[in-house]
Amino acid sequence: MERYLLGVDLGTSSIKGTLLALESEEIVTASVELRVSYPDSYSAEQNPEEWWEAFLALLRKLEGRIGNLSSIEGIGLSGQMLGLVVLDGEGRVLRPAIIWCDQRSFRELSYIEETLGVEKLLEYTANTPLTGYWLPKILWLRNHEPEILEKTEKFLLPKDYLRFRLTGNYVTEVSDASGTLIFDVPHRRWSEEIIDFFSLRRSAFPSVVESPEITGYVSEKVSRETGLRAQIPVVGGGGDQSSGGIGLGVVRKGIISCVLGTSGVVMSMTETPQRDYRNRGLHSFCYSIPGTWFLMGCTLAAGGSYQWLFRILQQLKGDLQYEELNELAARAPAGSEGVIFLPYLIGERTPHSDPKARGVFWGLSYHHGLEHMVRSVIEGVAFSQRESVEILREFGLTGERVVLSGGAARSELWCRVFADVVGLPMVTTNVDDPASLGAAIIAGVGTGHFPSFSEGCSRYIKERALFEPSPEKHELYSTLFDEYRKLYRELKNFNQQFPLFR
Numbered sequence: 001m002e003r004y005l006l007g008v009d010l011g012t013s014s015i016k017g018t019l020l021a022l023e024s025e026e027i028v029t030a031s032v033e034l035r036v037s038y039p040d041s042y043s044a045e046q047n048p049e050e051w052w053e054a055f056l057a058l059l060r061k062l063e064g065r066i067g068n069l070s071s072i073e074g075i076g077l078s079g080q081m082l083g084l085v086v087l088d089g090e091g092r093v094l095r096p097a098i099i100w101c102d103q104r105s106f107r108e109l110s111y112i113e114e115t116l117g118v119e120k121l122l123e124y125t126a127n128t129p130l131t132g133y134w135l136p137k138i139l140w141l142r143n144h145e146p147e148i149l150e151k152t153e154k155f156l157l158p159k160d161y162l163r164f165r166l167t168g169n170y171v172t173e174v175s176d177a178s179g180t181l182i183f184d185v186p187h188r189r190w191s192e193e194i195i196d197f198f199s200l201r202r203s204a205f206p207s208v209v210e211s212p213e214i215t216g217y218v219s220e221k222v223s224r225e226t227g228l229r230a231q232i233p234v235v236g237g238g239g240d241q242s243s244g245g246i247g248l249g250v251v252r253k254g255i256i257s258c259v260l261g262t263s264g265v266v267m268s269m270t271e272t273p274q275r276d277y278r279n280r281g282l283h284s285f286c287y288s289i290p291g292t293w294f295l296m297g298c299t300l301a302a303g304g305s306y307q308w309l310f311r312i313l314q315q316l317k318g319d320l321q322y323e324e325l326n327e328l329a330a331r332a333p334a335g336s337e338g339v340i341f342l343p344y345l346i347g348e349r350t351p352h353s354d355p356k357a358r359g360v361f362w363g364l365s366y367h368h369g370l371e372h373m374v375r376s377v378i379e380g381v382a383f384s385q386r387e388s389v390e391i392l393r394e395f396g397l398t399g400e401r402v403v404l405s406g407g408a409a410r411s412e413l414w415c416r417v418f419a420d421v422v423g424l425p426m427v428t429t430n431v432d433d434p435a436s437l438g439a440a441i442i443a444g445v446g447t448g449h450f451p452s453f454s455e456g457c458s459r460y461i462k463e464r465a466l467f468e469p470s471p472e473k474h475e476l477y478s479t480l481f482d483e484y485r486k487l488y489r490e491l492k493n494f495n496q497q498f499p500l501f502r
Contacts, residue, residue, distance in 0.1 A: 006072050007440030010079035010159050012262045015054045017062050018436040025459055030061035042103040045096035048085050048161045059226050069227045076443030077237035078435040079159025081179040082132040089153040098137050101300050103347045103355035105136035124193045126185040128279040131355050134180035155204050166234055167216030170206040173236030177208050178285035186273040188286050211236040211288035212446035235446035238288035240435040241265050241296055246288055247434030248403040249457045256399035260406035264302025266388035268397040269294050281353035288442055289453055297350035297388025302381045303407055305343040309377055326413050329375035334473045336372045338363040340484055341380030351387050356495045362487055382421035383484045389422050401425045405434050420473035430462045
């Protein structure tokens with residue numbers, strides 16, 4: 001009978017599962033959609049109970065693909081990073097999870113900067129303050145929902161809520177813990193200095209392990225509920241960008257990955273922890289390969305910007321397909337004849353760390369049509385990702401190629417625009433969801449089925465297409481890239497002072 005490793009990625013818009021067949025090396029995938037609530041222009045939440053229900057639905061889909069779930073040998077968990085789940089002493093969810101793109105804690109961010117200071121944060125955590133992290137979110141709860149914080153016995157990251165439901169254990173791993181601003185990234189442990197300075201309760205934090213370590217086993221109760229075999233080992237896994245790096249084969253220096261989901265993330269592996277002293281929203285995290293780290297830049301609304309435009313146009317044409325939108329964009333020339341889009345629909349993280357940044361179409365005239373606007377969204381997202389690539393270059397992470405994944409990787413237009421904007425070859429692979437595949441590889445290493453990460457990656461990850469940049473278009477885009485950056489600087493003060501954003 002075929003044996004499998006299961007990787008699960010709890011994303012923002014969907015939960016995805018990948019089964020790796022150990023004998024045939026077949027890859028089996030499934031997904032279930034998720035909902036996001038946006039209570040106001042700063043807030044983004046999800047219900048953890050819906051995550052669990054979606055996980056159960058995912059297992060039913062996977063069971064339909066392979067017949068039964070008893071042949072699963074190990075489970076790896078991946079998920080959206082930075083989200084805050086709060087549980088009471090009985091393990092009950094106390095409020096909706098405050099997820100990664102939530103910006104409501106900007107005042108708490110200022111408080112952190114004024115009291116502890118950015119230099120100390122860099123010293124203790126290797127990261128500069130961002131609203132997405134746990135620390136400002138916990139302080140927001142203290143200021144706005146103290147009754148919830150009083151009842152809270154455990155803080156968990158999104159994927160680790162699934163771990164708790166599967167095993168009954170409160171555990172996270174180093175890559176996801178890195179995105180809390182309460183974690184000592186260089187030493188791979190909770191920061192006692194941060195916990196003490198802000199009078200946080202040590203007991204509320206989960207234990208932390210390296211990504212391949214076994215964190216528990218599927219309980220008898222869950223076995224009866226799901227059809228999973230009891231006592232399947234569940235390994236640490238990784239935050240989606242760390243496990244996604246594994247799932248794209250980023251297992252050595254010289255490879256940059258770019259994952260375009262709702263957000264857009266550029267990352268590269270490092271052999272030592274790094275610090276960005278310029279407060280540009282760069283993440284310096286532990287990697288899922290023990291003894292390594294990674295640098296990561298994030299655009300909050302990358303694929304999300306295209307999804308936003310798509311939803312608007314769907315109101316005019318209900319059966320609209322993304323392929324039609326791509327075809328429309330292809331009618332406009334490179335550079336969209338001067339139309340520039342800033343993809344700051346829910347603030348921005350890298351390189352601005354600015355919750356009050358807002359989306360903009362600039363340069364419109366009677367001459368322009370919808371095709372220019374659609375293409376400018378693709379180009380604006382590509383410009384935002386180039387900003388992260390430029391920062392990685394400053395740290396010596398130049399990269400020989402960029403491995404592109406996510407919905408954009410299925411579009412030749414997106415791949416070519418990204419190659420031309422960034423000026424590096426873009427490579428696509430056979431992997432549709434690198435985070436869940438990476439989680440399965442981590443499970444394989446942790447359970448001894450793979451002797452190394454490189455071995456696991458080489459068995460399942462295959463190059464699909466290569467897109468070389470056009471020198472002429474790269475030159476054009478470099479000129480527009482400069483204008484793109486100037487536009488944000490010109491609008492920054494206006495955004496800060498505009499009364500609706502206060």
